[in-house]
Amino acid sequence: MQGSKSCRKSNFPSLWLVPLLGVLCTPLQLLAQESGKATLEEVIVTAERREASIQDTAIAVSAFTGLELEKAGVMDVYQMTTQVPNMMVTTRTTNDNVFISIRGVTASGDTPTTSFHMDGAYIPRTSGRSAYFYDLERMEVLRGPQGTLWGRNSTSGNVNVISKKPDLSGFEASGEITMGNYDLVEVRGVLNIPFSENVGGRLAFIKSDHDGYVDNGPLVDRGNDADDFSIRGHLLWDISDDTSLLFTVDAYTREGVGKTTSSIGCPPGTPGAPPGGCTEQGASNPRPEFYNPLNTQGFRDNDDLNFTLNLKHAFSAWDMNYLAAYREHNRKEWYDQEATDDWNGVFFTTVESASIQQQLVFSSNFDGPFQAVVGGFWIKDEGDTERTIWNPIIRNNISPSTGQPIGLDRLIITRNEYDVIDESAAIFLDGTYQLSDKWTLSGGIRYTVDNAKTGGIIDPDNPTAGSYSVTTCCKDSDVDIDLFGPAADIGDETWKETTWRVALDYAFNEDMMAYGSYSTGYKAGGFNAGTNDSTRNTNPNLSYNIPYNPEYIDAIELGFKGQFLDNRAQFNLTAFDYNYTDMQQFVVAISPDGVNNLTATFNVGKTTIRGVEMESTLLFGDSGRASLVVGYLDAVFDELSGVDNPMTLGQDNADLSGNTPINAPDWNLTFKLEPVVWNVFNGTLAPRLQFHYESDAWVQVQNDPGTDKRPEFTRTDLSLRYESDNEKFYIEGWVRNLENDPERIWGLCRYNVVGAFGNPNVAGIPSTADCRAMYGQPRIYGVTFGFRI
Numbered sequence: 001m002q003g004s005k006s007c008r009k010s011n012f013p014s015l016w017l018v019p020l021l022g023v024l025c026t027p028l029q030l031l032a033q034e035s036g037k038a039t040l041e042e043v044i045v046t047a048e049r050r051e052a053s054i055q056d057t058a059i060a061v062s063a064f065t066g067l068e069l070e071k072a073g074v075m076d077v078y079q080m081t082t083q084v085p086n087m088m089v090t091t092r093t094t095n096d097n098v099f100i101s102i103r104g105v106t107a108s109g110d111t112p113t114t115s116f117h118m119d120g121a122y123i124p125r126t127s128g129r130s131a132y133f134y135d136l137e138r139m140e141v142l143r144g145p146q147g148t149l150w151g152r153n154s155t156s157g158n159v160n161v162i163s164k165k166p167d168l169s170g171f172e173a174s175g176e177i178t179m180g181n182y183d184l185v186e187v188r189g190v191l192n193i194p195f196s197e198n199v200g201g202r203l204a205f206i207k208s209d210h211d212g213y214v215d216n217g218p219l220v221d222r223g224n225d226a227d228d229f230s231i232r233g234h235l236l237w238d239i240s241d242d243t244s245l246l247f248t249v250d251a252y253t254r255e256g257v258g259k260t261t262s263s264i265g266c267p268p269g270t271p272g273a274p275p276g277g278c279t280e281q282g283a284s285n286p287r288p289e290f291y292n293p294l295n296t297q298g299f300r301d302n303d304d305l306n307f308t309l310n311l312k313h314a315f316s317a318w319d320m321n322y323l324a325a326y327r328e329h330n331r332k333e334w335y336d337q338e339a340t341d342d343w344n345g346v347f348f349t350t351v352e353s354a355s356i357q358q359q360l361v362f363s364s365n366f367d368g369p370f371q372a373v374v375g376g377f378w379i380k381d382e383g384d385t386e387r388t389i390w391n392p393i394i395r396n397n398i399s400p401s402t403g404q405p406i407g408l409d410r411l412i413i414t415r416n417e418y419d420v421i422d423e424s425a426a427i428f429l430d431g432t433y434q435l436s437d438k439w440t441l442s443g444g445i446r447y448t449v450d451n452a453k454t455g456g457i458i459d460p461d462n463p464t465a466g467s468y469s470v471t472t473c474c475k476d477s478d479v480d481i482d483l484f485g486p487a488a489d490i491g492d493e494t495w496k497e498t499t500w501r502v503a504l505d506y507a508f509n510e511d512m513m514a515y516g517s518y519s520t521g522y523k524a525g526g527f528n529a530g531t532n533d534s535t536r537n538t539n540p541n542l543s544y545n546i547p548y549n550p551e552y553i554d555a556i557e558l559g560f561k562g563q564f565l566d567n568r569a570q571f572n573l574t575a576f577d578y579n580y581t582d583m584q585q586f587v588v589a590i591s592p593d594g595v596n597n598l599t600a601t602f603n604v605g606k607t608t609i610r611g612v613e614m615e616s617t618l619l620f621g622d623s624g625r626a627s628l629v630v631g632y633l634d635a636v637f638d639e640l641s642g643v644d645n646p647m648t649l650g651q652d653n654a655d656l657s658g659n660t661p662i663n664a665p666d667w668n669l670t671f672k673l674e675p676v677v678w679n680v681f682n683g684t685l686a687p688r689l690q691f692h693y694e695s696d697a698w699v700q701v702q703n704d705p706g707t708d709k710r711p712e713f714t715r716t717d718l719s720l721r722y723e724s725d726n727e728k729f730y731i732e733g734w735v736r737n738l739e740n741d742p743e744r745i746w747g748l749c750r751y752n753v754v755g756a757f758g759n760p761n762v763a764g765i766p767s768t769a770d771c772r773a774m775y776g777q778p779r780i781y782g783v784t785f786g787f788r789i
Helices: 002-008 017-033 066-071 077-082 280-284
Strands: 061-065 087-090 099-102 114-118 136-143 157-163 172-180 184-194 199-210 226-238 243-254 262-264 299-314 318-336 346-364 370-393 410-434 439-454 468-476 479-490 492-507 512-523 542-544 551-564 569-590 597-620 624-639 667-674 678-680 683-694 713-724 729-736 744-751 769-775 780-788
Touching: 061 066, 066 136, 077 087, 077 683, 099 114, 099 157
Parallel strands: 114 157, 479 542
Antiparallel strands: 061 136, 087 099, 136 157, 172 184, 172 780, 184 199, 199 226, 226 243, 243 299, 262 769, 299 318, 318 346, 346 370, 370 410, 410 439, 410 468, 439 492, 468 479, 492 512, 512 551, 551 569, 569 597, 597 624, 624 667, 667 683, 678 683, 683 713, 713 729, 729 780, 744 769
16 A cells, blocks of 8 residues: 555646556556566567667667557557657648657758658658558667667657568468548558568558548638558568568558648737737637638648668678668648638649668677677758749728629749759768676767758859749739749758767666667758848849758767566666757748848757656556656757747847757656456457646747647547457457547747738738647547458
8 A cells, every 4th residue: 555655646747647647556556466477578679770679778769569559559650759758749731741859859841850761761851751650560769869870860869660571481461441430441451472482472551531630611621631542562582591682662642631730819919910819710719629711722642652672691790781772752732821811821832852772781690799780871862842832912802893802912922943952971880899797888980971952053044944932922913023033042061970879788687787878969951942141142043042050969878777577567767968059940030141030940059958768567467567658858948049039020139048949848658558358259358548648848949838838738548459369350449539639739920921020011011920730639539340361
């Protein structure tokens, strides 16, 4: 009883957690009363580019099998937020960009801070990362900068998604269908065929459809819907006992309306806003996460096509792994960002990108206290983006004679054709040395060269020959005024950096170890599309894109990993301290010429991030299982100046030092409970509870409590799964987000019209304030049927 009393007095940050902790105490009491023979399975990961037990790896890493992810309701990368401490996954609009934040380190543009690998191949863009979560062997999430082994754009961490490969031992087939609310229908299938003793193939697919979660009114289809299809094929040839060749093709399409942003009310008295708030609908709509009226039908049409070749060979002392990959990503999106008839900002964007990469890695397999990994990496990514933005102003003037609308008074049209080429090459070396039975020293170093170019051509007489930008205002029905451009977008920058890591770990015994590490991280710089540094060139037909610098992290990490109670309990604890320099953040700030205000990526001077993470699992009774994951963050901008408030006119040049970075809640935790497995009807029946909590966080660096705060939230998932004893059939009923309270995953408050910053009335165009937000998944429920052959 003393344990129960202690649990009830635990000082966590929300009253929501009190009943949770009471539930957590129950398995502890049961453990003292009952005994069982089940033990925790060993989890093998490749966090250090070689197979090793997760408990013997001196890195903070979380790993999940494909079955674990399915039980947890993780159908795409967004649900990973509930599984990993100090991890947040967000998106915005129809572009399907996935922003993975780990330990308060987050991307704000197309270039990620968390590197993402699918079967070893690096995914260079933030778009399309949700297309791979089916037929998985496991998933690994490495927390902290991984600048040595995983390199490119891994200042916050690395995600490895590993699919199931062909099994040459026998035929396999499986299928699954899920039906639920919002007319959800999802079908999955897997076919594994061994063609001979050393050649086999595997094919897997997933088709998912559901109606939108957001009602966009009578004129427009519902938003946040799904019309997705993904397929993956593997062909494996075991050439010999030492050599294998794997060829993989995967593709996906994502159609439908796509994500929509909702107009929300901003605080009364906001400059430029009506007395009651930003917009009539936004100010009066109590549930913008469910209702957002629009008058223009949006759509998305996104697809990926990827080819990967993986050759492995075991030499006498080294294992070789060569990987080559080609990836295409294409995207078309049309969406209406405004929720009223008075404003109708419509965006149309097309993106065509392609990348080619090669990796060559050698891992030692000889005996002795020293082991090493050495390798090289190269990638070239080319993207072509075309974007047109229409902003009709005062669109429904009424004719005094007819009483009917007479059309548009003014129209702003912004067009960009933006080509960018990113190229990166690196070599790396990592090694471990067994100093004694207890002590192990490890370290690594990586040298990287990054180059970024825009596609503009320096030809003042022909500014639209390559990348260019132009903003046009139709002041009258037949007169166009170029507010800006056309101007060729020019940029070419190269960055070189050496990153390294050193770690020392101590093994208390076979079940417990502790480690300490010091590592550095680096992310290359880039360009802000459509921006102009007028200090470099005064020719109106040339626009030198404003570059932003690389970002750097120095990280100290201390960790403990242990197994207890005859391997029926596991407890891992990590503490870290980051010195973060030149963090890249998407903000409104003053341009280099000191005159214009720009919404673009800028470098934050210094940021400090500290935190603690705990991951624990407990087996109790004959079949019970409980786990608790907790993350704590203390993140602060030490130096952040020259930033403007997008909700005020003119230049603020504000000093925001002391503010908190975006997507960095103080507390986050997930509690999972599988209390019992019943033997019924020639099978097993297993209930499951998952509870997730996050404290409030900021969605913009200004930290305005009226417009920028994302409230704390909880999410409770329940399921009941029956599986036959021969594992040939299963059925599961489930509900996710029992609270039906979608969390706010993105938000922005600002003035909309070009020229509003510093000049509230350009060419007679008025400025109006607007606040918008995007929300996560509401309550969904359904039933899943599956079979295996």
